[in-house]
Amino acid sequence: MKVAEAKALSESSPAADGATPVIVSKGLTVGYKLHRERKQLTALRNINLTINRGEFVVLVGPSGCGKTTFINAIAGLVEPWEGTIEVNGRPVTGPGPDRGMVFQDYALMPWRTVESNVRMPFELQNLNLSKEEMNERVRRYIKLVDLSGFEKSYPYELSGGMKQRVGIARALVSEPDILLADEPFAAIDAMTREAMQSELERFVANTGQTVVFITHSIDEAVILGDRVVVISYRPGQIKEVVDVNLPRPRFDYDVKMLPEYGEMRDHIWRLVKDEALQTARGVQ
Amino acid sequence: MATLDDSDRTSVEAHTDPSRIQDTGWTMSEVWSRYGPWVVTIVNLTAFFCLWQLFAMSGAINPLFLPSASSMFEALWHGLTTTAPPGAVVSGSIADHLFYSLRNLSIGLAIACVIGIPAGLLMGGNKYVEMILSPYVWALASLPRIALVPLFILFLGFTVKMQITIVVLSAVFPIMINAWAGVKTTEKSLLAAAKVFGASRSDLYTKVVFPYTLPFIISGVQQGIGRGLIGVIIAEIFGGSNGLGYLIRRSADTFNSSLMYAVLLVLVIVSLTLIQFTRWLEAYVAPWRHMDRL
Incomplete structure (x- = not known):
């Protein structure tokens, strides 16, 4: 396998010696209060996970297993x-410019143009950038996501795939260390979705960002992740962390044709299957 | 570099990419689809007034109840082109009364906005303000406002103040309730996105909640205009010696049915103009919302 060669393409490798931990979760337990029912629900229990710089970590698990809660805790x-x-050695106390996020339903401000949506992080936080730098970055990231010429368009004028590329540009524009993505391609049609996956791989290869990515699709998990974290049903606990040693860029190597791909996919499916069945039956 | 397939490009690019646009020139069906509605409307209305004229001339209905269309237009023309001479006690001119009613309506609506928009926003934003105000808002909003007219006549007499108060009370609740609903229904994911990108509490209100609520406020104002117009006419019919409501009452009292029909027509035009204005305002301020509905 061309692993070593592919790894050399990206700036940093998670498995390489001297990997720096960026996100460290120790015994993390998070939940929600259900005020009406006077109950509290534990969404995640005792999560121990260390994510290194430049790593692409994918979380999979059944609906309601607390994947989103984990990403929200990081955010x-x-x-x-x-x-x-x-995050970067400091306990998380609130959102910060070192973390950007991409949302499943895009969460673009419908009253703002593409350009204005991408610029929004600059308006909300002071990054000590000059006006020229901000303009230049907005332009650069709109170009990176292939939306040059659409700066003045409103989200309602764009297709789902284009909207999500705006969402990605907005998340990247402040050049955060960490990119969080909560099922970003779930609402996008299958063909566009595959193209978006390959583009995302390219974006983060360029920027060397650490990515935490949620998905329901095992294929998506294997094709994108350096590691796939399988989370069990409520309360969410880590069931297994699967290393995906496939060469990058995955789309150039056509990894779906490799036997390892099928094995990995099958292995994760076995892990998720029982949990998914449990969810489907509605077992609490 | 990976590129997306062509199916991902939507309308915007189709409109901006010159190679995909061909000049087709004007075909008959395009001319008709653009100007057809106007032609139909003009023919339709002309036919309506002609039929009215013929029906009135046939004498089937006493002209006291149904004047001919021509005498209505005559009264309208006369009423709009003359004003009362200086020193007149009451005016018979439509122009004078129209101006009076519109002025009271505008003042009333302005006050309703100044009270209703902040109150609605506060109710949406703070659960204690909501808890305290909501029973009164619902009570007054559900009460037919006309039932309050005698009370305000008692308080304020047959004055401009009374008439404006009725307009304010009529218009303020739809504005307030819409603003309130707008804040309450602000999409959670937009708020989460703003928080992630560093929004402070005040940013959340100014950069997410308020822009999201703006179209709600505008449709509140739209409803407020309709209610306010009812309010101003009712207040004038009840009391006072000015305004279109007064002119309707007076023309009825003096058996001047042509004038009464002319005033009713003016009211239709005023109402439609105001509604059209708010629609235009909504399309201008929140095109995204209009497009969502299509």
Whole structure:
């Protein structure tokens, strides 16, 4: 396999010696209060996971297993009940410019143009950039996601795939260390989805970002991830972490044709199957 | 570098890419689809007034109840082109009364906006304000406003203040309730996105909640205009010696049915113009919302 050669293409490799941990979750337990029912629901229990710089980590698991909660905890949208979550060595106390996020339903401001949506992170946080630098970055990232010429378009004028590329540009424009993606391609049709996966791989290969990516699709997990974290049903716990040693860029190597791909896919499916069945039956 | 397949490009590119646009020139069906509705409307309305004229001339209905279309237009023309001489106690001119009613309506609507928009936003944004105000808002909003007219006549007499108060009370609740609903229904994912990208609490309100709520406020104002117009006419019919409502009452009292029909026509035109204005405003301020509905 051309692993070594492919690894050399990306700036940093998770398996390489001297890997720096970027996200460290220790005994993380998070939940929600259900005020009406006077109950509280544990979404995630005792999550221990270290994510290194430049790593692409994919979380898979049945619906309601707490994947989104984990990403929200990294983003600083929810607080841990127990345990800690650290980003770059500091406990997370709230959102910050070191983390960008891509949302399943795009979450673009419908009253803002493409350009204005991409610029929004600059308006909300002070990054000590000059006006020229900001303009240049907005232009650069719109170009990176292949939307030059659409700067003045409104989201309602764009297709799903294009909207999500705006979402990606917005997440990348502040050049965060960490890119969080919550099922970003779930609402996009299959053909566009495959193209978007390959583009995302290219974007992060360029920027060397650490990515935490949620998906329901095992194929997507294997094709994108350096590691696939399988999470069990409620309360979410890590069932297994699968290393995906396939060469990058995955789309150039046509990894779907490799026997290892099928084995890996099958292995993850076995892990997820029982959990998915449990969810389907509605077992609490 | 990977590129997306062609199917991903949507309307925008189809409109901006010159190689995909061909000049077809004007065909008959395009001319008709653009100007047809206007032609139909003009023919339709002309036919309506001609039939009305013929029906009135046939004498089937007493002209006291149904004047001829021509005498209505005559009264309309006369009413709009003359104003009361200085020192007149009451005016018979439509122009004077129209101006009076529109002025009160505008003042009333302005006050309703100044009260209703912030109150609605506050109710949406703060659960305690909501808890405290909502019973009164629902009570007053559900009460037919006309039932309050005698009370305000008692308080304020047959004055401009009374008439404006009725307009404010009529228009303020739809504006307030719409603003409130807009804040309450702000999409959670937009708020989450803004938070992730560093929005402070005040940013959330100014950069997400308010723009999201703006089209709601505009449709509130739209409803407010309709209600306010009812309010102003009712207040004038009840009391006072000015305004289109007064002119309707007076023309009825003096058996001047041509004038009454002329005033009703003016009211239709005023109402349609105002509604059209708010539609245009909505399309201008929030094109995204209009497009979502298509």
